Each structure stands twice: as structure tokens, then as C-alpha cells.
Amino acid sequence: MNELTISLDSHLSQPLYEQIYEYLKNEIQSGGLPCQERLPSTRMLSKHLDVSRSTVTLAYEQLLSEGYIENQPSRGYFVSDVEGLYRISRTSQSSSGTAPKEGPVYQYDFSPSGVDLDKFPHNIWRRLSKNLLLDNSQDLFRLGDAKGERGLRETIASYLHQARGVSCSPDQIVIGAGNDYLLMLLHTLLGEKRVYAFERYTYKKASDIVKVLGNTVEVTGMDESGMKVDALKKNGASVAYVMPSHQYPLGIVMPVKRRLQLLAWAQEEEGRYIIEDDYDSEFRYKGKPIPALQGYDTSGKVIYIGTFSKSIAPAIRISFLVLPEPLLEVYEKRGRLFSTTVPRMDQQILTEFIQGGYYERHLNRMRSVYRTRHDMLLEGLRPFQKAFKIRGEHAGTHILLELTNGMTEKEAIEAAKKEAIRIYGLSSYELGEKHPSVTLILGYVNIREKEIPDAAKLIGKLLLRE
């Protein structure tokens, strides 16, 4: 491409990365940088402008996330077809539960899914990878144990014990490339045509997967303690899928009494199991961390599933099952057949990441980052609280607003859309027949700290119909 002539002013209050971002965005919008034009690499541009590489990366990231540029693997960054994107955005009427990749229609996106990768400790990860590649690399290219490397399983067992109150031996742990794969493997262990109970509002993808695998999904009633055990007893389910530490999306913490009732239900019949999805227990801002249900289980009924995709990065394709004894036997017969889905190298990097204390530091940092956003969002919404009640706060990466202003969920989403704000509705997380909903979901993973006051104000205003 031609030389970029960006004039940066480090005395401006606007950060340098924003100046680069603004300049490039304007160039793209005006056609100065035509569609499919290749941008200079971050390295080249940082040299050229005499700024740090991360400044340029941040600007590119922003352009990427807003759809102005694309990253073509092993080729570099290219200007997107912005005209096309606008057109697509205008005609698109879908409102699925995930953030759209296309188009710069929304100024703020409160998607409850995703991970803030700005804070990912790239340097450490890079150093660990580099050292490993230097050290006895040949061995790392062998296949390894079907369950995963012993070292990683030991490390996870000890982490789970300390941080989550899970009691298990490394032998009970099976490592796999993501929750979706592990649900597939679990399906093979549990046998076909099971009836799975899911709460009415839940992590829908898991229920879709279970169904596609040939099982039946029973939508099970819930109250403020989570899944109702009497409802569970009635629907003939033999597997209950729950998130006791922090129910998704409602944020319910299952009280001990309900936990024990659930365990009692499982004990009543052989072959009954509880799947405990502990997807985001790392993020809790108030009160003590809540121990896992698995820790209460003395009769081998709880299957614990955890992941590093949420707490580190989505591309870290490492999740794990903690199998109770009876299923461990089944695993040895039917599951061990399946070779590991996670490269040894990646397992080794993660092991050193945890053992070196980097994971703990990263979690603490993310907890603080998300907590600040959480607090700022609550703070920003406070002046408008006549219009809603806030629920599910103090944990995770989203909050719920139950509207009391007479608006429906859909009306609020539409109103926000007009302000270029994307918010989500609880009904996207509902299984079965949809009930009328007045509850909104606001995630703060994809929103920058400094944007929150403005975004919260805009939302508050439109909900108060000011």
C-alpha cells in the first residue's frame, strides 16, 4: 500500500491508538483506503510511526472488532467491504444470542459471551511456548495419554481442590478439546437415549448438543434456588445439567439445601448423574467463592466439567471432565479408545502457566477488570433504577435488568438498537415454549471501561423513556 501519512500528536488527550484507529477508520469510510487494500503489518506501522507495537495492535483490534478490516491468515490485514457490511447490517433482522461479527452498526455491544483478550498475558504464554519448543521437543510430538498428560491432570486436581472444593484424584480427570467435545465423549460413556433435564433458562448450546447426539431434553422448572427437584422427579430424566455456582444466565447460586436434594435424587436410582458445569466460577466479586457441588458428593453422582476457554482464551481448546468412580470404569472400557484431542505441547504450556502462578495472577487481574466494569455499570444505571430491578449481580460477566417500566424485552432491545446499542433478552436463553419476557441481559466483557458510563446512561435514558 502507499505510505500512510498519519500525524500523531502525543500531547492530545486522545490516546495514540485512538488517533491511529480514527485515521484509518476515516480513510476506509471515505474510500481513501479501498476495499481489499492490504494494511501494513503492525510491526511495520509501529516502526513507521515510531510508536509501540501494542499501540498499533490495539488500533487494529478495534478496527477488526468493528468490521472495518479483516485478518486473512498468513496474509495480513485487509480493508473490508464496508459498503457490503452496511447493507448486510441494515437488512439483517436476526437477534440471536451471540454478538454479530459483521458491520459497525452497534456502537456498544453488551454481549454476555466472549472473553476480553486485551488482558491475555501474551508475553508469558509466548515465553512458555518458546522454552518448551527448545526443550526436549521431540517428546512433545508424541501422542500422549488418552486422558491427557499426567502432569496437567495433577495440576488441575490440585487447583480444583484449593479453589473449588472439588475432591478428586488426577485419574478421574479427562482432558479434551472443549466442552462440546467432552459432552460428546460423555454421551458415549452414558449410553444413548438418555433423558437430560435442563433448566428453562440455561446454556442453550449444551442442550442443543445433547439433543443432536440423540438424547431427549426435558425442560425442567426452576425457582430462585435453581432446578426444582420435584419437577425433575416427574419428567423421567436420568441426567440433570446444572450450574450450581452461578447459573447461566440467571446468576442463581444454588443453596446447600437444593444441592443436597439434587444429590438425593441422583442417589435414588442407579445410572442417575448430575452434570455440574462450572463455567465461570472464577469470577465472583462479593462474598466467598462458592464451593462446587462435586465437593458434597459422596456417592459418585456428580460429573464436573470445567474449561480454560472462558478463564483464559477461547482458542485455548482445553476443557476437562472430573468423572465419578462408576463412570471412570466405563471410561476405561469405552472412552480410553479415543485418542487425546489436545496436543501435548498445549497441555504442557497450560501446566506451566498454572504451576508458575501465572493463571492465578491472570484470574486475579481479570476478576479486578470485570469487577470494575460490573461496578461501573451498576453505578451508571443507578440514576435510572425506577425503570428496572437489577438481578444476578456480583458474579460472572453479565447482569440482568428486569424491566418495571412497562416495556417488553423486545421493545427495549429495539429501542436500544436505535441508539446503536446492542443488548440481549432473556428469552434467547429459554428452552421450549417462549414466555413473555421483560428481562434484559447486559454483558460487560466486550465493553471498554471508559465506554461504560456513556453506554449505561444511554440505556438508562431509553428505559426511563426520558
Place this chain on the structure above:
Amino acid sequence: MNELTISLDSHLSQPLYEQIYEYLKNEIQSGGLPCQERLPSTRMLSKHLDVSRSTVTLAYEQLLSEGYIENQPSRGYFVSDVEGLYRISRTSQSSSGTAPKEGPVYQYDFSPSGVDLDKFPHNIWRRLSKNLLLDNSQDLFRLGDAKGERGLRETIASYLHQARGVSCSPDQIVIGAGNDYLLMLLHTLLGEKRVYAFERYTYKKASDIVKVLGNTVEVTGMDESGMKVDALKKNGASVAYVMPSHQYPLGIVMPVKRRLQLLAWAQEEEGRYIIEDDYDSEFRYKGKPIPALQGYDTSGKVIYIGTFSKSIAPAIRISFLVLPEPLLEVYEKRGRLFSTTVPRMDQQILTEFIQGGYYERHLNRMRSVYRTRHDMLLEGLRPFQKAFKIRGEHAGTHILLELTNGMTEKEAIEAAKKEAIRIYGLSSYELGEKHPSVTLILGYVNIREKEIPDAAKLIGKLLLRE
């Protein structure tokens, strides 16, 4: 550990790595290095002895592969419990199809599975990883497409077209963490309770997996052209699992006529499919490469499955499916739900490995390495050929010896064991009821070139009962 006092003599004809290996082995056997003693790192020892790091690595690799030492992830190399290993080896009566990890009982192991990692281009892989980690890393930590990165799928499609005569678009390709996982995913697409036809002698693991997933496996007769289509028609199968380019383990190349018959069978009924496992077509030493069956398919009946675990390294957990159009539609409905099992980073490294021409170079090199071993093995066995007929040669990484000396497979394996040579029998690859077998399998992936003459002579002698 105490200072190692190895005196190396670079004027000896024995290579330096062997001197280190011999010294350590003797120390371990004599108890001079007790069980669980930690060995110095390869870096430290190479400095201490003033030899190159790879020399020490080679010695350690040899000790590792013979079970004298163990690699404990993130801790280093430790002396194994050799006593225990000996005892295990002596009492173990199993003769499964894979090489044992324990024990230094066997001097030579002719296992037909595995990959020679000595030749793995570590430096290039390391460089590609390093560069990627420096370049726009944040993006690499996002989740990516469920099917796999577009760039890698394009690269694979183009490679398959050129090298294997497979005709497909990148859209038809689904990347996954190993064949076992992809068989699981395929099972979800094909629906439950299918009848799969496998040849009597086959890649047993695939048939075990298919069975564990809830399908029926029909053992199907074969002749010198591979799976018999009339047998297939009789057994009610709707999926045929074949390896037309180089049948495992018999090495049969399916002639065009049989291929067309197989395709005609699939076309007769909707829902019938052929799974073409093209696991080792890269290694062919005589004649032209044989195009894939997929290339003959004009009616969307062939599911092609390929892997980089065999051609690069087992820990490269990257395999891929090429789905025919009808299944692609099913994939969009039922398969896309499952997030990718391969990290973006690894997909990107592989893409650059192929695009940079390194894969081609690596394949050429391995072809030449394996070809030399293949030729030397045939050469070494020639003086004894009164005792057997050689079959399945000129391709892959093993040959078959059909005994004509009156010995059974089992007798030959036992006789070889007394000479500390591990050889394998065809019956380990037989499904269903076992037939008496007089056929041996000799793989040359795990045997060093210079060992082949000696090993071949030992085998030849014992088969001739000299």
C-alpha cells in the same frame, strides 16, 4: 545428581550419542544411577560434556524409548524403575497390536505403528510458532470457525487436489483434533445405529470406535482387490469403511474396477456412504501415486478422511473430513454446533508449514527415509526367502511376511521374542473370529537404518530355523 563422569572419545567409531547412551544405560542397570534419580537437563549435560545438545537429546531419546528413563513433564528426566520394568515384561503375556512402552526386553521393535520423530523438522516448526506468537497474536486466541480456519481448509483442498486427486471445495472440509474425534462427529452426522462394513483385516481401532458409538460392525469378506462388494450387499451395511490407496494392514491397492463397483453399491440406495481412510498414501516407493477413490465419485457418496498425525507427528492433532454435498447439509444443521477442537494457532502453523513448502519437503524426506529402510529390510531378508513370501511391499511403513516354513504366526513371534525382537502377527488386525495365521507384520518406522541388516538377519535365521 552427582557429577556424571563420562569419558567420551570422539575418535572411536562409536558415535558420541551412543557412548553417552551406553554409559547411562550401564549406570542405570548397575544401580549406579538409582531409580527416580533426576538426570541433568540436555542443555546442562551438553555443556558439561562439550557436545552438541542434539547428541545428548539423541542419547536420552534412546533411553526413553527403551524405558530406562522417563520424562516427567516440567520436571525433567528421571531414572525408571528398571527392576519393575523387567518384572512386568517377564510376566506380561499380552501381544496387542501396539508397541509396549515398558521395559527394555526387546532390542528391535518392528511395530507397524508410530512415526519416526527423529526427522521431524523441529527448527521450522519452532520458527513458525515463534513468528506467529509475535504477530497479531490476540486474534489467534479467538475461537474461530467450527469447521476450521478458512486458510487451512483452502490449503488442504489444494493439496488434496494436486497430490491425491481429490476434488473438493474448502467448504467441504471439516478440521478436527484427530481421526477418533472425526469418526465421532461423523457418527453424529450419519445418525445412530448404522451398520458399518469393515474388511476382515483392518484398522481395528476405527471399528472399535464405531461399535462403541452404538453402531453395528459387519465383518466383510475381502479378496486380493479389497472389500468384496457381493459380501457387502449381503450384510445390510449402509457405510463401508475402506482404505483403497493402501489397505491397512494388507497393503492392497484397490483396482479401479472394484472402486467403481463400490461406488455403484453406494449409489443404489440413499444414505449409503463410503468412508475412505487415506491414512498413509504419502508413502509410496514404486509406481505412481494412486489417486483417491473420492476423485471417482460423482454422486456425493465418498467421505474422505485424512490426517497429519501420521505424516508429520502424532501430537499434531489435526485430521480432516471431506464431506460430500448431502452430508454437508447435515453438517450445517447438526455438526456446526460443535466448536472447533483445534486451536487457531496450530491451524495457522500447519497452514504456513504447507504453504511454505515445508510439508512437501518433509514428505519427500520421509519417503526417502522409509524407502531406504524398506529396501534394506527386503535386501536383508532376501537370503532367507525360502521361509516366506513377502507381500504388501512398495508402500507405507511395513511389509508382510507370509510364512512358508511351516511355522504359525504365533510360533514365529515367540521365536523372535527369544532373540529380543518384537514382531507382529496379522491376526492382531483381524476382526471377529480368528483364523489360523501364518503372516507376520514388520514395520520399519521405529527401527534405525543401521540396525536393519542385523535385525533382518536374525529374523531370517530364526524363520529358516538355521
